[in-house]
Amino acid sequence: MSAKSEDMNGHSSSEIVASDRESTPASTSHEADPIADPGLHHPPPRLTDVDPKAERRAERQVAGMFSLASILLVLSIVAYIVFEIAPDDPDDGVSVGDVQISNFTLGITLGLATLLIGLGAVQWARALMKSPELVHERHELRSDDNIREAALADFETGTEETGFGRRKMIRNSLLGSLALLPLPAVVLLRDLGPANGPSPVDAKETTIWSEGVRVVTDVTFQPIRAADLELGQLVNAMPETFEDLPDHGPERINARAKVPVMVIRMAPEELHVAEGRENWHVDGIVAYSKICTHVGCPISLYERTTHHMLCPCHQSTFDLADAGKVIFGPATRSLPQLPLAVDGEGYLIAQSDFHEPVGPTYWER
Amino acid sequence: MSAIVNGAGKVVDFVDERITASNWLKRNIRKVFPDHWSFLLGEIALFSFILILLSGVFLTLWFKPSMAHIVYDGAYTPLRGTGMSEAYASTLELSFEVRGGLLMRQVHHWGALVFLAAMSAHMLRVFFTGAFRKPREMNWLVGVTLLFLGVATGFTGYSLPDDLLSGTGLRIIEGGMLAIPVVGTYLSWLLFGGEYPGDDIVSRLYPLHILLFPGLIILLVTVHLMLLWYQKHTHWGGSGKTNKNVVGAPFWPVYVFKAGGFQFIVFGVIILMAATIQINPVWFWGPYDPAVVSAGTQPDWYVGFLDGALRVMPPWEPEIFGYPLTLSVLIPAIILPGLILTPLALYPWIEQYATGDRREHHVLDRPRNQPVRTGIGVAFITFYLQLWIAGGNDFFATVLDIPVNWITRFIQFGLIVLTPLSFWVTKRICIGLQRRDRDTLLHGRETGVIMVSPSGEFSELHEPLDPHSAYDLAFRERQLPIDPGPATDANGVPNPSYKANRRRARLSRFYFGDVVQKPTAEELEAAQHHELERGDRQQELTSGQQ
Numbered sequence: 006m007s008a009k010s011e012d013m014n015g016h017s018s019s020e021i022v023a024s025d026r027e028s029t030p031a032s033t034s035h036e037a038d039p040i041a042d043p044g045l046h047h048p049p050p051r052l053t054d055v056d057p058k059a060e061r062r063a064e065r066q067v068a069g070m071f072s073l074a075s076i077l078l079v080l081s082i083v084a085y086i087v088f089e090i091a092p093d094d095p096d097d098g099v100s101v102g103d104v105q106i107s108n109f110t111l112g113i114t115l116g117l118a119t120l121l122i123g124l125g126a127v128q129w130a131r132a133l134m135k136s137p138e139l140v141h142e143r144h145e146l147r148s149d150d151n152i153r154e155a156a157l158a159d160f161e162t163g164t165e166e167t168g169f170g171r172r173k174m175i176r177n178s179l180l181g182s183l184a185l186l187p188l189p190a191v192v193l194l195r196d197l198g199p200a201n202g203p204s205p206v207d208a209k210e211t212t213i214w215s216e217g218v219r220v221v222t223d224v225t226f227q228p229i230r231a232a233d234l235e236l237g238q239l240v241n242a243m244p245e246t247f248e249d250l251p252d253h254g255p256e257r258i259n260a261r262a263k264v265p266v267m268v269i270r271m272a273p274e275e276l277h278v279a280e281g282r283e284n285w286h287v288d289g290i291v292a293y294s295k296i297c298t299h300v301g302c303p304i305s306l307y308e309r310t311t312h313h314m315l316c317p318c319h320q321s322t323f324d325l326a327d328a329g330k331v332i333f334g335p336a337t338r339s340l341p342q343l344p345l346a347v348d349g350e351g352y353l354i355a356q357s358d359f360h361e362p363v364g365p366t367y368w369e370r
Numbered sequence: 371m372s373a374i375v376n377g378a379g380k381v382v383d384f385v386d387e388r389i390t391a392s393n394w395l396k397r398n399i400r401k402v403f404p405d406h407w408s409f410l411l412g413e414i415a416l417f418s419f420i421l422i423l424l425s426g427v428f429l430t431l432w433f434k435p436s437m438a439h440i441v442y443d444g445a446y447t448p449l450r451g452t453g454m455s456e457a458y459a460s461t462l463e464l465s466f467e468v469r470g471g472l473l474m475r476q477v478h479h480w481g482a483l484v485f486l487a488a489m490s491a492h493m494l495r496v497f498f499t500g501a502f503r504k505p506r507e508m509n510w511l512v513g514v515t516l517l518f519l520g521v522a523t524g525f526t527g528y529s530l531p532d533d534l535l536s537g538t539g540l541r542i543i544e545g546g547m548l549a550i551p552v553v554g555t556y557l558s559w560l561l562f563g564g565e566y567p568g569d570d571i572v573s574r575l576y577p578l579h580i581l582l583f584p585g586l587i588i589l590l591v592t593v594h595l596m597l598l599w600y601q602k603h604t605h606w607g608g609s610g611k612t613n614k615n616v617v618g619a620p621f622w623p624v625y626v627f628k629a630g631g632f633q634f635i636v637f638g639v640i641i642l643m644a645a646t647i648q649i650n651p652v653w654f655w656g657p658y659d660p661a662v663v664s665a666g667t668q669p670d671w672y673v674g675f676l677d678g679a680l681r682v683m684p685p686w687e688p689e690i691f692g693y694p695l696t697l698s699v700l701i702p703a704i705i706l707p708g709l710i711l712t713p714l715a716l717y718p719w720i721e722q723y724a725t726g727d728r729r730e731h732h733v734l735d736r737p738r739n740q741p742v743r744t745g746i747g748v749a750f751i752t753f754y755l756q757l758w759i760a761g762g763n764d765f766f767a768t769v770l771d772i773p774v775n776w777i778t779r780f781i782q783f784g785l786i787v788l789t790p791l792s793f794w795v796t797k798r799i800c801i802g803l804q805r806r807d808r809d810t811l812l813h814g815r816e817t818g819v820i821m822v823s824p825s826g827e828f829s830e831l832h833e834p835l836d837p838h839s840a841y842d843l844a845f846r847e848r849q850l851p852i853d854p855g856p857a858t859d860a861n862g863v864p865n866p867s868y869k870a871n872r873r874r875a876r877l878s879r880f881y882f883g884d885v886v887q888k889p890t891a892e893e894l895e896a897a898q899h900h901e902l903e904r905g906d907r908q909q910e911l912t913s914g915q916q
């Protein structure tokens with residue numbers, strides 16, 4: 006870099022125009038300006054340049070800002086010590102108010118201090134530093150033709166010396182091995198996915214719902230008695246077997262991302278029962294996957310009168326009275342329905358797993 | 371020599387004797403930096419990034435990038451006894467058990483928002499002023515890459531605390547990956563270490579967020595600044611400021627003090643924001659639970675447009691060879707970002723092809739003097755803003771008290787209609803402004819004084835421009851469309867490249883066909899002559915009345 010700029014230091018500015026030579030039909034023309042350049046327009050002197058009083062005032066201002074910054078920095082340490090956030094008794098837990106006071110006092114002191122340091126420095130430069138308006142010439146960035154040719158010639162000499170062009174066997178075998186080099190690097194990433202267990206496609210097609218699994222309320226895990234559900238009521242539910250999954254490891258949270266359902270009771274005559282699903286509801290009680298078929302958000306906004314279920318993420322709307330069909334928004338597939346039945350004690354159970362994969366569309370489905 | 375210079379002299383002496391530093395210093399210490407408010411946007415980006423680095427390192431001292439399950443028993447009582455990941459628990463610890471921890475989290479997050487906003491505004495400045503033109507195309511590419519990396523770093527950071535919002539964001543990413551034909555299912559399976567969400571993703575995003583992406587950003591910022599330094603900054607043209615010089619203040623001391631001071635100002639403002647405006651209160655959302663979503667929360671602003679695109683997309687899912695092609699997700703999540711980034715990256719070359727202009731440009735364009743480029747930029751902003759509004763359509767629906775679906779429909783319509791319309795309107799406005807500039811140049815500045823001629827005509831008194839203002843309006847280049855040349859040469863032999871030339875000429879007419887040219891010297895003289903005559907007549911008139 007340094008060698009090159011030295012070279013260019015000798016150029017006169019008139020050579021700038023020379024770059025035109027490589028342009029194709031120029032569309033913008035360099036025709037003489039209709040008005041001659043009157044030259045630089047110098048701003049009038051600053052008040053601080055002509056009035057010693059103003060200069061002293063500016064000086065006091067700048068020093069004042071820097072000194073205030075020092076005071077604020079000390080205050081920030083005081084704030085750190087004074088505004089404790091740890092509770093006196095660990096059992097009590099933290100008070101969010103204390104945290105906010107600590108946050109505010111620390112932030113205000115540190116923020117104002119840095120701001121003042123910055124304002125002081127800028128004010129110093131603006132009002133007090135001699136600020137000559139400098140004019141530097143620009144030089145064409147393209148190197149001289151001779152140098153370009155010489156550089157190319159050097160490169161050619163070097164290339165000749167390798168014999169790269171002549172020794173085709175060496176060249177091709179080298180290129181071959183280099184081409185293979187990325188492969189192991191990619192293969193090594195294979196074990197990012199688990200080494201055993203179901204294939205990604207199989208995993209998508211099954212959940213822990215299966216025949217006879219009780220439908221339990223989410224959070225409290227109580228079985229749901231069909232007769233207790235009121236008309237229009239919606240319950241978020243899980244399979245009873247979810248509780249048995251271990252806390253540690255991914256199994257539990259992965260199931261949590263697949264199995265949640267919504268159980269809704271409607272008047273049986275409101276329900277448009279799809280063909281083949283005649284016995285999937287229990288007296289108008291239906292269950293659908295809670296995982297949106299668009300990109301997988303849990304669906305949550307139910308409108309009782311219309312039986313419309315809205316996904317808060319991108320507003321896909323599903324009709325729960327009509328096989329979970331999409332009636333608005335970007336989702337392309339109906340919500341998977343879970344076939345329901347009741348067990349001997351009158352509690353809701355699943356007849357089987359879902360009959361289709363839960364969640365967003367994927368290539369193999 | 372002062373003590374300072376003596377002290378610095380010792381250092382310079384040491385370095386110089388080892389790497390000939392004085393040579394470089396001599397040429398650079400008084401390097402000229404032009405001044406303009408719009409040049410500060412890039413500096414805001416740089417300085418907010420530095421603050422993000424500093425606060426980020428602080429966060430790493432407590433944050434635990436682990437999804438191992440624990441039962442919380444920390445200081446925040448409402449969540450005691452709740453199962454959560456270590457990542458989320460350590461974010462609570464940072465917020466509630468480390469003094470200044472919440473401040474640093476908020477500094478880091480506000481810093482990220484400011485960083486991306488400043489980078490975007492800086493890019494728009496460069497676009498609208500034509501600062502990307504030769505010789506700065508490489509730096510434009512570096513900039514586009516930085517913007518992409520910034521978004522990637524921001525998104526990975528947003529995902530780390532493993533709260534409800536990070537999880538929801540990741541769920542949408544998973545849905546986007548699944549839409550990729552052929553490999554999508556496997557990509558998602560590799561990224562998440564099996565099924566979604568698994569217990570690997572936070573520890574996998576962590577090295578990307580704190581090492582790989584910021585490392586690349588630091589590398590590219592360095593390249594960006596070295597190129598800027600070597601090529602010298604552009605400046606606004608005008609009297610005395612040409613394509614062959616650069617006018618401004620010296621690097622040492624004025625620029626160092628102004629930019630250095632500005633760094634502290636940016637720090638100060640972001641810290642004050644962190645002190646007073648709450649951001650991402652993760653304890654509020656709770657730990658990630660794939661079965662729970664909180665309505666009404668918004669993603670960080672820079673991913674809002676993607677969320678909006680997902681919302682307004684029609685539900686298209688054709689089958690190809692029996693496989694589903696989920697266009698309704700593929701287009702907004704995968705194709706759209708590419709469709710935005712590719713033309714953005716290539717724009718300097720697109721314009722170069724259209725205008726045939728391969729010369730060096732160091733003087734910035736006033737946006738009005740490039741009506742088509744400015745129109746393209748505004749159309750892009752219109753497109754982006756509509757997607758962004760779509761990303762908050764539920765919010766706007768509540769504010770305006772109309773159904774969400776209306777907003778979605780309106781934006782589907784607007785993307786197709788308003789986008790080209792905004793191009794056309796902007797272009798017309800630019801041309802109108804150019805015409806006004808030309809009139810001002812020809813007839814002088816309007817004074818607002820109305821005169822009546824003896825024949826009863828009303829006219830406004832115009833005041834001639836001072837030479838500096840006149841030059842500022844008149845120095846810009848004349849922009850002429852390319853002439854494709856004749857289809858056959860003098861002997862009737864067809865020109866083989868005529869077709870290509872004509873295509874290019876058409877494109878260049880698109881760019882320059884309608885621009886208002888500045889007046890020629892003759893036109894200017896004729897107009898001034900005319901003004902003088904009119905002025906004389908008015909003079910007579912006024913004196914006659916007295």
Ligand code: HEM
Pocket residue numbers: 419422423426427429430433461464475478479482485520523524526527528529530531579580581584587649650
């Ligand atoms: C362009 C650069 C960066 C951006 C845009 C960015 C953005 C973010 C964002 C938005 C968050 C979420 C913060 C929250 O609300 O809790 C985050 C978290 C985090 N970032 Fe960054 N970051 C960047 C660079 C870094 C660097 C360089 C480091 C460390 C050396 C870092 C360390 C962390 C850590 C440890 C967290 C998790 C702690 C927490 O969420 O509270 N970041 N980042």
Ligand code: FES
Pocket residue numbers: 297298299300301302316317318319320321334335336
């Ligand atoms: S995830 Fe439900 S609409 Fe997008």
